[in-house]
Amino acid sequence: MSPAILLLLALGLGLAGWLAARARAWTFRRESANGRLASLPTYHAWYVALWIVLPVLAFVALWGAIAPGLVSQSVLADPAAADLPVFGFERQTILNEARAVATGAAPAVFNPQAAALVEPYRDALSHYNLIGIAVTVLIAFLGGAYAFLRLRPDFAARTKVERIVMSILLGASLVAILTTIGILASLIFETVRFFGMVSPIDFLFGTHWGPDPMANPDNPDPSRYGAVPLFWGTLFIGAIIAMIVAIPLGLMSAIYLTQYANPRLRKWIKPALEILAGVPTVVYGYFAALTIAPAIRDIALKLGVTNPSTESALAAGLVMGVMIIPFVSSMADDSITAVPQAMRDGSLAMGATTSETIRRVLVPAALPGIVAGIMLAISRAIGETMIVVMAASTAANLSANPLDRMTTVTVQIVKMLTGEGSFDHPATLSAFALGFVLFLVTLGLNFIALSVVKRYREAYD
Amino acid sequence: MTVVHDNLEPTEAKMSATDVSVFYGDKKAIDSVSIDIPTEYVTAFIGPSGCGKSTFLRTLNRMNDTIPTARVEGKIELDGQDIYRSGMDVVQLRARVGMVFQKPNPFPKSIYENIAYGPKIHGLAEGKDELDAIVEKSLKRAGLWEEVKDRLQDSGTALSGGQQQRLCIARAIAVDPEVILMDEPCSALDPIATAKIEELIAELNGRYAIVIVTHSMQQAARVSQRTAFFHLGKMVEYGRTSDIFTNPHEKRTQDYITGRYG
Numbered sequence: 001m002s003p004a005i006l007l008l009l010a011l012g013l014g015l016a017g018w019l020a021a022r023a024r025a026w027t028f029r030r031e032s033a034n035g036r037l038a039s040l041p042t043y044h045a046w047y048v049a050l051w052i053v054l055p056v057l058a059f060v061a062l063w064g065a066i067a068p069g070l071v072s073q074s075v076l077a078d079p080a081a082a083d084l085p086v087f088g089f090e091r092q093t094i095l096n097e098a099r100a101v102a103t104g105a106a107p108a109v110f111n112p113q114a115a116a117l118v119e120p121y122r123d124a125l126s127h128y129n130l131i132g133i134a135v136t137v138l139i140a141f142l143g144g145a146y147a148f149l150r151l152r153p154d155f156a157a158r159t160k161v162e163r164i165v166m167s168i169l170l171g172a173s174l175v176a177i178l179t180t181i182g183i184l185a186s187l188i189f190e191t192v193r194f195f196g197m198v199s200p201i202d203f204l205f206g207t208h209w210g211p212d213p214m215a216n217p218d219n220p221d222p223s224r225y226g227a228v229p230l231f232w233g234t235l236f237i238g239a240i241i242a243m244i245v246a247i248p249l250g251l252m253s254a255i256y257l258t259q260y261a262n263p264r265l266r267k268w269i270k271p272a273l274e275i276l277a278g279v280p281t282v283v284y285g286y287f288a289a290l291t292i293a294p295a296i297r298d299i300a301l302k303l304g305v306t307n308p309s310t311e312s313a314l315a316a317g318l319v320m321g322v323m324i325i326p327f328v329s330s331m332a333d334d335s336i337t338a339v340p341q342a343m344r345d346g347s348l349a350m351g352a353t354t355s356e357t358i359r360r361v362l363v364p365a366a367l368p369g370i371v372a373g374i375m376l377a378i379s380r381a382i383g384e385t386m387i388v389v390m391a392a393s394t395a396a397n398l399s400a401n402p403l404d405r406m407t408t409v410t411v412q413i414v415k416m417l418t419g420e421g422s423f424d425h426p427a428t429l430s431a432f433a434l435g436f437v438l439f440l441v442t443l444g445l446n447f448i449a450l451s452v453v454k455r456y457r458e459a460y461d
Numbered sequence: 462m463t464v465v466h467d468n469l470e471p472t473e474a475k476m477s478a479t480d481v482s483v484f485y486g487d488k489k490a491i492d493s494v495s496i497d498i499p500t501e502y503v504t505a506f507i508g509p510s511g512c513g514k515s516t517f518l519r520t521l522n523r524m525n526d527t528i529p530t531a532r533v534e535g536k537i538e539l540d541g542q543d544i545y546r547s548g549m550d551v552v553q554l555r556a557r558v559g560m561v562f563q564k565p566n567p568f569p570k571s572i573y574e575n576i577a578y579g580p581k582i583h584g585l586a587e588g589k590d591e592l593d594a595i596v597e598k599s600l601k602r603a604g605l606w607e608e609v610k611d612r613l614q615d616s617g618t619a620l621s622g623g624q625q626q627r628l629c630i631a632r633a634i635a636v637d638p639e640v641i642l643m644d645e646p647c648s649a650l651d652p653i654a655t656a657k658i659e660e661l662i663a664e665l666n667g668r669y670a671i672v673i674v675t676h677s678m679q680q681a682a683r684v685s686q687r688t689a690f691f692h693l694g695k696m697v698e699y700g701r702t703s704d705i706f707t708n709p710h711e712k713r714t715q716d717y718i719t720g721r722y723g
Contacts, residue, residue, distance in 0.1 A: 262529070342562060343566060343568060343569075345527065345562060345566070346562065346567075346568065346629070346632075347568070347578070348524065348527060348555070349522065349524060349555055349559065349633075350555065350556075350578060350579040350582065350632065350636060351551075351552045351553070351555035351556035351582060351583060351636065352578075352579075352582050353552055356582055360582075364570070365568070365569050
């Protein structure tokens with residue numbers, strides 16, 4: 001017996017309540033002197049239906065959590081369970097097997113001990129299913145009756161329903177916020193554990209990165225946990241090289257699209273640009289690794305650089321910059337379009353040319369939106385992993401030469417978490433500290449972007 | 462169409478339109494309008510909404526060029542030169558024929574920068590002192606100097622609606638135009654701000670040829686010496702404002718000014 005059936009039951013009861021309440025409201029309307037109700041019959045109907053469905057949903061959620069426990073408890077109380085192995089793993093396997101047969105998920109048992117338990121399991125399941133259905137129906141009736149008895153011609157069902165709908169919407173928005181808080185909490189927890197083993201000073205200011213997952217976890221060498229090369233690599237690839245590519249190209253394409261392109265051309269170019277944003281980053285990654293990086297090496301060779309590497313920060317940064325172009329251009333496009341036509345007309349009527357109007361009026365007026373777009377693009381770029389893994393290597397390197405191999409925070413997070421170290425080894429835990437730093441940086445960038453946009457909104461009104 | 466030229470005193474035409482038609486795509490918005498805009502008077506365009514008066518106004522400094530589907534036929538001359546001829550520099554034209562819009566549209570820059578915008582673009586000032594002088598002169602002419610002289614660095618958008626519109630007039634004046642086009646300049650303003658703008662128009666009259674589009678017949682009567690009545694894309698009647706309002710030749714004009722439609 002699954003929660004799905006309980007849910008269907010709840011919906012059926014809700015529908016019944018809905019119809020009954022609407023019929024009742026229609027009766028009120030027929031009987032009342034002027035044929036008017038405080039709320040429309042549908043609101044009465046929804047009021048009753050919500051009072052049936054919502055409590056049942058709450059019960060189903062609760063029941064789904066406790067019912068399996070109750071079932072296995074009653075099975076274990078059965079005499080046949082007395083000679084089960086005491087130890088966890090084997091015992092659990094047998095129980096799972098018996099349950100699978102009892103619910104019809106498996107055709108027969110493998111373990112003879114489980115065969116004896118199939119019957120008790122089946123009994124317990126049907127027993128608790130009955131209880132579940134009974135309680136569901138009871139709750140539905142109680143909720144429905146309570147709501148139904150409150151219906152009156154002058155009952156303000158509309159405001160009540162609106163309020164319930166509002167709290168459902170509030171709940172939906174809370175999910176995202178609570179998830180963020182949950183992620184942050186788990187990050188902080190693991191980060192604190194890591195900083196208990198390696199001091200934050202060594203981590204934040206050390207210049208050598210090379211955690212050894214095989215080393216003794218109780219006595220980590222702090223000089224191997226200096227994350228500065230990672231921060232530098234992230235900044236250099238994501239915020240410097242990629243932005244040198246993305247900002248001018250993105251801005252110029254936005255200006256062309258909003259001010260010069262004729263509508264038919266714009267209809268083609270804009271979606272084409274946005275497709276760039278939909279290309280999976282892995283695809284960018286092998287483009288960078290197989291095409292751009294070797295090309296850069298060949299050019300470097302021709303220019304006389306001795307022994308250039310196949311993987312380079314430049315290759316990753318360039319491709320990442322191209323990937324980011326749509327983010328910059330679409331935000332810039334939106335904010336330039338949002339500058340009122342009156343501004344443009346005002347400038348043109350003063351005898352300014354189109355390019356003067358763009359430089360002196362449109363871009364300054366749209367600047368906050370453009371800056372916000374760039375901030376979002378940077379936070380996207382520094383969170384990017386695949387391109388760097390494939391094109392810039394995993395070797396931490398503190399260097400200002402774009403032709404060197406480099407690595408970023410995200411790449412090291414992946415490397416540390418998928419490495420062979422045990423979970424409570426400082427090398428593994430360092431991933432959380434890195435993630436935490438990254439989280440703070442992107443949070444800061446988004447915060448700046450949002451507050452800039454907010455100021456922008458006040459510019460015209 | 463009746464152009465009542467005969468009862469006007471002979472006057473030099475600053476701008477003159479001959480058989481001007483304007484199309485938006487296939488739709489004809491203005492149908493063969495001919496009119497002379499005199500130098501020394503305020504000319505008002507009146508007519509019901511959608512009659513084409515704003516469209517026609519925008520042909521006078523080629524602001525219709527910014528609308529991709531718009532097309533202008535006929536001839537419009539400024540001091541005897543066709544402004545739609547090939548090789549005409551729109552930038553120069555708009556410096557000579559300025560425009561003030563329906564809704565005040567100061568740039569989101571400081572008051573000073575708003576005024577200095579045009580002179581900078583057209584290279585009218587050499588050095589800061591000269592620019593300061595232009596800003597001051599323009600604001601004084603627009604009657605805004607006393608109100609803003611202590612806060613020239615404040616944003617132009619922080620001013621009240623009426624002040625913003627006078628700022629836009631000052632901005633237009635700053636490039637020293639010969640003609641100023643005003644497209645319902647008071648429609649977004651309260652009566653007090655409107656009165657100030659009307660006063661300003663009276664003061665500017667004579668220094669610039671002024672063309673004003675307005676919905677308010679009282680306003681046309683108050684500020685203008687010449688009035689053109691537009692209806693359904695045609696110019697129905699054009700003449701002395703006093704004649705149009707007291708003794709119109711056309712029945713449609715009569716009906717409109719007496720409030721029978723519009």
